[in-house]
Amino acid sequence: MEIFRFEHPEYLYGLILLPLLFIALLLLQKAEKKRWILLGELQFVNRLMPKLSYKQKNRKRILLLMALAMMILALANPQVGSKLQKVKRQGNDLIIALDISNSMMAEDLSPNRLSASKMAISRLIDQLSGDRLGMVVFAGNAYTQLPITSDYAAAKMFLSSVNTEYISTQGTSISSAVEQAKNTFEADKENGNTASRNQILVIITDGEDHEEQVIESVSEARQKGILVYTIGMGTYNGAPVPEYRNGIKTGYKTDAEGHTVVSRYNEGLLEQIAKAGGGKYYSAANNPGALRDILKELNQLEKSEFETQVFRDYESRFQIFAIVAILLLAIEALWSERKIKFSLHKLMNSNPKL
Numbered sequence: 001m002e003i004f005r006f007e008h009p010e011y012l013y014g015l016i017l018l019p020l021l022f023i024a025l026l027l028l029q030k031a032e033k034k035r036w037i038l039l040g041e042l043q044f045v046n047r048l049m050p051k052l053s054y055k056q057k058n059r060k061r062i063l064l065l066m067a068l069a070m071m072i073l074a075l076a077n078p079q080v081g082s083k084l085q086k087v088k089r090q091g092n093d094l095i096i097a098l099d100i101s102n103s104m105m106a107e108d109l110s111p112n113r114l115s116a117s118k119m120a121i122s123r124l125i126d127q128l129s130g131d132r133l134g135m136v137v138f139a140g141n142a143y144t145q146l147p148i149t150s151d152y153a154a155a156k157m158f159l160s161s162v163n164t165e166y167i168s169t170q171g172t173s174i175s176s177a178v179e180q181a182k183n184t185f186e187a188d189k190e191n192g193n194t195a196s197r198n199q200i201l202v203i204i205t206d207g208e209d210h211e212e213q214v215i216e217s218v219s220e221a222r223q224k225g226i227l228v229y230t231i232g233m234g235t236y237n238g239a240p241v242p243e244y245r246n247g248i249k250t251g252y253k254t255d256a257e258g259h260t261v262v263s264r265y266n267e268g269l270l271e272q273i274a275k276a277g278g279g280k281y282y283s284a285a286n287n288p289g290a291l292r293d294i295l296k297e298l299n300q301l302e303k304s305e306f307e308t309q310v311f312r313d314y315e316s317r318f319q320i321f322a323i324v325a326i327l328l329l330a331i332e333a334l335w336s337e338r339k340i341k342f343s344l345h346k347l348m349n350s351n352p353k354l
Contacts, residue, residue, distance in 0.1 A: 005153050005314070007077040014072040018065050025061050056335070063332040070325035078321070079314035091130030092198040092298055093148055095184055096121055097177040099205035099233070100164050101139040102253070103263040106206070108239035109284060114164065116284065117204050117233055121159055124291040125152050131298075132197075134184050137162055138177035140169030148188045172208045174273065175217040178228070182221055198301050199226045202294060203273065206234045207266035214269070218276040228277020229294050230270040235285045238264030 006012065098121070104114040125133065133155050134148035145166075146158045181201045201221065207230075218228050240252040240260045253261045267283065274281035280297070282290035 005079050005157060007079050007314070007316070009076055011072055011076040014075075015069060018069055021068075022061065022065055026058075029057065060332050060335045063328050063335060067325045067328035067332065070321045070328060074318040074321035074325060076318075078317040080317060091128075091132060092200055092301060093132050093134070093185065093188070094128075094200045094202065094298070095134040095136055095148065095181045096124075097136040097138060097142070097174075097181055097201060097203045097205075098145075098162065099139070099172060099174075099177075099203075100137045100162060100166055101172045101206075101208070102164055102170055103172065103206050103208055103241050104233065105164060105242050105244075106234065106239040106263045107242065108235040108237065109233060112242075113206060113233040114162075117231075118159055118162060120284070120288075120291045121204075122156060124295060125155050125159070127292065127295055128152060134181075134188075135159065135162075136177055136180045136184060137166055138173060138180065139164070139167040140171035140173055140176075141167060142173065142176040142180040143167070144180060144184045147184065172205060174203060174205060174207075175214040177203060177205075178214070178217040178221055182224065182226065185224075185226065198298070199224075200229065200279075200298055201226050201277070202229045202231065202291070203270075204231045204233060205265075205270070206263060207232055207270045208263060215272055215276050218273050222277050226277070227279045228273060229279035230274045230277075230281045231290045231294075232265045232267055232270045232281065232283045232285070234263065234265030236264065236267075238262045 098114075098117055100114060104117070105112050107113075109116040121135075132148050132150050133146070133152070134144065135146040135155065135158060136142055137145045145162065146155055149155065178201065185199050221228060239262065241263050242249050243251050243253055255261055267281075271281045280294075282293065284290055287293065
């Protein structure tokens, strides 16, 4: 088993600048052509420089941008987990059930409910110490995104990839999330993790659930020893639900009569769920640090010692990208800006031996 990560992922933001840089270079080329035109007719200028090729110049630029991309990846230092080690820890088992329905794209929390949730979970992972973490994502149904683990790097990697397209069945079925979390806890026990630990489920959602069996599901989870907390994502006034096509916002969701649909989180339901689950309800709008407060409360619970496997050693792979970058720079330096013409007839005539 291996896991991949970047030691310095902040450098990856530099990749966003490369397309902008390419566009800037094209604009400079266009401006250069205009300057030549000012000297005279373009055909006359082409006669003065018959071997100049803008296509060749563009190929050199592409090579340069590819080299820069490799440099950025090298700076981020890709690493592969190479050694698993058993360690003893004390902590709780925590599953976060994250709502990824379309309504979580509403922008009453900045930048939207889903992104705000992911940032809060990422900060929570940074504060975990000894606890094991699993993740369930849900919309119209639910599935386990991450089995319960002590590897926080893996948790962050899986979290970063979560989006609303993970589940095609839309809606908000909190009961499905609760059932999936129970199954995940059970699967962990079946895998040999039988130590007695507190089992906590944190449901992060806007609460737009119209199913009647959710309280029953939560009550059954509580009977199995699972504490259930809820965090409401959204505001009292709510916000329209954006619609996207190919990653571009095209408008807002409307009902059958053409009215804009406004998504408001269901605070009453989330309070009922938390009460039935023996936990507490928090509002993200009123308390941005809700997950942090839950963690403080959980740290006060008695923790059990358990043995787990975590990656201790990581091997860096930046050398591969650095070598590729150097090769691309060498090719770019040797690549001519002049037109390349190859004629087999001329080659044969120039060499009588052929």
